[in-house]
Amino acid sequence: MAIKKLKREPVLFLVLAAVLATACVFVLWPVVKVVSYPGAADYLQLLTNERWMRAGLNSLFMTVLSTASCTALAFLFAYSIVRLDIPLKGFFRFITLLPVVSPPFIVALSYILLFGRQGLVSKHLLHLNLDIYGWQGLWLVQTITFFPYAFTVIHGVMQAAAAHLEHAAHNLGASRWQAFRHVFLPLCRPGIAGGALIAAMNVLADFGNPMIIAGNFALLPTEAYMQMSGWFDLSAASVLSTALLVPALVLFLVNRLWVGKRSYVTVTGKESSLKAYPAPPALKWSLFACCLFVSLFVLAVYGVLVYGAFARTWGYDWSLTLQNMKYVTAKGSELWNSIRFAAVSSLGAVALAMLLAYLVQRKQVGINRLLDVLAILPGAVPGVFLGLGFAMAFNGPPFELAGTSAIMVLALLFWNLPTCYSACLAGLQQIGRSLEEASLNLGGGTLRTLRSVLLPLLRGPILSGFTLSFLRSVTCLSVIIFLYSSSTSVGTISILSLVQSGVWGGASALTVTLILIAFALLAASRLILFAYDRRKS
């Protein structure tokens, strides 16, 4: 049946072939390159090396724990922002973006400065004898760092969950809690599942925070990174990275099973103007307090970063100075590269993600499952692994890309693909098919329907997917560490080299500048979009 359909729609067939080829070349091939690098004996080591076994278990433990807390926190923020009539919503939205910008190591050091053994907050403000190094501290940091990823997906889905269904539940005698549990929560399921998945994969693959915070608590990605950068044991690094693939794929399967084949359509084209049922004040204000607390926490961490950029000696002598800014002026081209690559790769990621989500969710093409896996796979591999795969796969014919801007953009693009894809897929799952059918019925072809019906309806997920990708690309280190060349070096490389030289003030200054530029650009693009909408209507 699928074949028959493809024959009938040659354009669809061509697009499908192109997408599949692209995904195979840029997702499968690099992964295969890395997986096939070590020999069987190297893989056996995985079972005999006690430290690695522990690291594997620790990684699973951390992932489960952090995913739960990230998802819960993200849900809390999303619910407060979407459903509650509370002040400071714009501020909270901003807070859900800020931790995405987490340049290598420097943010982890901010946590230590605030909450470490000699921490400004932990020791000097609260007089606590806290020890942040270990899984507890890491759990906290990972929760804050990665809840924005879950938030983006959950928020998008929650926005689309129409209030009238809850009204229906209330009407049938459901209390607030029952309506929430039986109607609202299940409707948010694709969002929760998608958000949790993307948070889990990020936590699973992260090595920057554990490197500093985890103390003696070894984790797989850190181990993989250190085998590569510390010992130059590429086989061991590949083995460890491959070991990460297994839990990642399991996570993916669990997600797909949980969301299942149920319908979560809430945008049907029959519109309702019902407002959300107001929450009781006690609940409303306690949720508000939670959001505020977390926000202040995040602000404090980034506040340290900003302050550090203008401090004479980061973490020691806090007298103000502008001397760190000289690093910024010296790194103009790197900063420009950061922004340029991030923007182009995020645009590409959104476009490809949209296309993939559409094919997977809407077209029965026979290989939907495969495409689904390919779209999410880059998220299952640690950034370092992906970058290494790219370096190995595209350093010679037929794809001679080493050292070019193209390889930087492509690597970032595919690294961002799962994030954008999850957002688009969750959004798409909520849009009833009849809307597209209505467009087809009126004479709009597939592409036209995509453009004038689906794209505008998916604007929320697309925008948030882009924003997230852009911000994390700007501060990404892991993916590009094996790919940059002297003309394509980026800001994070300079930040890393400054951190390694102990010049944290300069690193902070560079980081803050990068964050400012990134947010300024985002704000500008939103303004332009807004103005465009105004003019249109």
Next chain:
Amino acid sequence: MNNAAQPHIRIDDVTKSFGAFSALRSVTLDVPRGSFTTLLGPSGCGKTTLLRLLAGFDEPDSGSIRIDGAEMNGVPAFRRKTPLVFQDYALFPHMTVQENIAYGLKLQKARKAETAARVGEMMDLFGLQGLEKRLPKQLSGGQQQRVAFARALVTGRDILLMDEPLSNLDAKMRVEVRRELRELQRRAGITAVFVTHDQDEALSLSDYVAVFEKGRIRQAGTPWEVYYEPANAFVADFVGTANLLAGIVEDVRDGVLLVRCRDVLLRASSAGRTFRPGDRATLMIRPECLRIGADEGDAEPENRWMGAISGSSFLGRQVRYEVQCGETTLIVDDADPSVTGVLDGTVRLSCAADKIHVLSDEADSERKEGETHERIRPLSERRLG
């Protein structure tokens, strides 16, 4: 193209299944040009599936669909020119009323002035003036429904498909819209295919009705035909209330059958079909065709029952009685209760021979038991015949 003799839409032996579920089994139907044809049946009977096949959202597993003589298999939905009004309207939530209506014209690359004029026309026609800039969510259900109609009609196609578009309206509004819809369709000369599960709606709107059951058309014909001359018990029952009486043919004389149903002898028209004495036959009498009166011990021995009223309900324009006649319960409508008042006790029922209908399929289907495929004569043939 516009050959009047040719059916506008010809559905020939179409089968469609979804996995193990057979949604349509060998459906054949002709929709005459300019007609209002209704696909009627309970939910899950395949009527919406057929409509989606017409619109091109799905493709039949086998069989063919022709519009204006042109084969539609393989023609994608967006080339079919078969505007559809969706059950849930499927208005684009991000477009204003005006944009929603203009969308189809925009796709045809109509000139701006023309688009504006035609959209304006539709807005007037459907009483949507002043709502141009509203978004769908700012409209009432009735308004959304009218926008959905306007959006489908604005393109000026000669076919209009409708998937239970009135189901979301209240009873009074529904009746009103039906009338408007019928008039609009006639005036524009559009061929309308309408899906509903509401037999009142089907009978009041349609030129032709095709009654579906479990993926098959059980009967297709004019509303009069499906109501008074149902082919089988399912149609008889689904289209309205029916008294069904099983019996044995005792005698056949000059096209008049004498059928014994339990202890009552009924005289009925054979409607051109051949019966032999001893054949089984099922008779159908609509409640309003039975006459009810007090027991007066009258002469006629045939087409007459004696019974006791076991229930009655006063509906204003009529009274509906349930009358127990031996082991048979008959439903009787007294169309003018003002004459007799509400009756009680023992009554006599009678019926004219020409108001008793012999179900045509019953005998056939018994003979062909086990056969899955049931061929229905296309409407056009029926009409000519």
Next chain:
Amino acid sequence: MEWRWGKTRKGMILATALAATLTVTACGQNGGSAGEANSGSGSAQAEAGAEPSPSAPASKKLVVYSALNEDDVIQLKDQFKKDTGIEIESLNLGSAGEASTRVQAEKDAPKADILVGGSVEFYQPLAEQGLLEKYTSANASQIDAKFNDPNGYWQGWYMGVLGIVLNTERFEKELAPKGVQEPKTWDDLLDESYKRQFITSNPATAGGGYIFVADQLFRLGEQQGWEYLEKLNGNVHHYTQKAGDGINLTATGEFIAGMSWAHDIVKTMKQGYPIKAIVPEQTAFEIGGVGIVKGGANVDNAKAFVDWLLTKEAGELNTKLSNRYSVRADVAPPEGMPKIEEISLVEYDREKAAAMKEEVVKRFVGMTGTN
């Protein structure tokens, strides 16, 4: 950084270098033209101490993968061009491991001509895989034999030693009043006062961490060495992934003392932190290497670069920039560090250290329960 800006001449060099880099990077691929224009001025390339290359290099370009500090590279690059007229296109990689990984990933189509910086331990496996070009500089004869690869694939050109980083502020406040003396030897670190106040790196992940462990085993012998490590473990708060992380954390006062490379400690100290670098007795050292990538486009220039690195001038420049010792006996020690002959180095058997690594790491992991 500031200390460098204080001196006008260097400030100007840095500024010029930065400007040059900016031009090059901004122009991207087309940056070559700027390089050529400059290269004319450096034509007087004959340099005292450097043997002229066998044949005059055809190109004036050299692609360097470096694991050195970025700012240091800029200065080395600048000086090298002045001396030889060869334009270096450098790529700074965070660590020797990353640089080696790069070279290995690119082995089908090498992009680099030369790999510089990082311990020679990283060069050995590359040589074994046939990724390095064999070359012994004529200048190598002036250098102690332990810095030269007997097989000629890599060349040692600087040296780093392990040291103790001490947060002087916290030490004065918390330990000095208790009568604790500043640590002079590795054994001093066993003092109970350092309990959970000492930080070092993990031999399973950090090269420096392993050299430290091996140092103890060489210094004290197998049995006593392990006893020492076990006792020390009681004081260690945790083992960091990277050798340098302990410096950061000690500098901001999270810990009182730590173990890391002395030159990195000095670098951080110069940022203004209240720390000092102590080079204890019987410390271990790493040899910083340079190696020519096989199949690179500019082999002759690469050889010229190796020759140049071994000159006294280049040695002095690097010592000043990176606080590391030069392999040349005639180069003064880094500022604030003892003379090389005053440092007592452990008898460090590189081959044995490499051979026993797996076993040692395994035992260490089991002993410390780090997971």
